[in-house]
Amino acid sequence: MLFHHAELHNVAELIPASGGQGFYLSRVPDAFRLQMHDRAQWTALNNCGCEIRFNLRGDSAKVILRREKSRDGAAPYGLLEVYQGSFQSTYVRTPTVVGEDEIVIEITRRDTPLPLLRNLTEQFQLPFDPELVRIVLPYDWPNVLIDIQGEIEPPRAEQMPALRYLAYGSSITHGGNAFVPTGGYAMRTAHLLGADLLNFGFSGSAHMEAAQADCIVSRTDWNVATLEMGINVVYDWTVERFAAAVDPFLTRIVQSHPDKWIFCIDLFTMKMDVERDEKVNHYRAIVRDIVARLNQPRLRYLSGADLLPASGLSADLIHPSAEGMEIISQRLAALIRAQAEL
DSSP: OOEETEEEEEEOOOOTTTSSSSSEEEEHHHHHHHHHHHHHHHHHHTEEEOOOEEEEEEEEEEEEEEOOOOOOOOOOOOEEEEEEEEEEEEEETTSEEEEOEEEEEEEGGGGGOOHHHHHHHHHHHHHSSSSEEOOOOOOOSSSEEEEEEEEOOOOOHHHSOOOHHHHHEEEHTTTTTTSSGSSSHHHHHHHTTTTTTEEEOTTTTOOOHHHHHHHHOOSSOSSEEEEEOOOTEEEEEOOOHHHHHHHHHHHHHHOTTSSSSEEEEOOOOOOOHHOOHHHHHHHHHHHHHHHHHHHHEEEEEEEEHHHGGGGGGGSSSSSSOOHHHHHHHHHHHHHHHHOOOO
């Protein structure tokens, strides 16, 4: 969607922020979001995979934003990144800390050697035009967009990848434990595929509910998807309840998009594997068996245990470390390239 001539990538709806100034950036239209359980309604406002994109036409532009006030143990700050196309900006500019007070991100034309970056983009067939400014928002909490100022123009279609990758899942898909927004496995997988990312991670709230399926079904602007399922409910749900959620969730999405490549991922390696708790393997068998029963030509099952070794976990034995995120992305991108006709 557009806001003051900038594209808000991976944003479906603007919602007035508490306090009356600025907007939350919701990744999910309210028609679906308000049908989800309470935590998912909130995490839909977190900005994983969300970017502010524009082309400078004047000498500079300013983006004014802040972080929503933290609660429930959330950090009072997040990290924002600035890219010129596929190129990370200088270390002076990125990452930038976004706190609960307003900050101004200023982008100036003099910062960028565009002719050289264009040559490199063409030489290495990089997916984004270097003229395109990409402000990658903190992924872990809602941000409040207050204003965008300056002479700018929206992106043109040819400046961005034609291939689009949709990722659904837990806080791991959301980006949890990545150092920076572009460090999560979903963002890294998109980069390796030369794709644009649509991130539908729901931190702590990927419950495979009907409204989440309906949101994905409503989107036709993606070519390949990964659906990561299980880790948010494995400690609370019985095996039977998990099966009863996964079956209609997958069936609805797969039958609505038989022409698209869909890779179903069960639980990444986690604490239950280390403890040798068999419940995690029962969960994995459910995902594998439902994929086999659906028997669609572009539907694939991937074991999360094969994508992440235990050495790639962080200390909580739930979330991947930064190294683990990179391992997942390398393995996942290789499997998608090998199996999908993209």
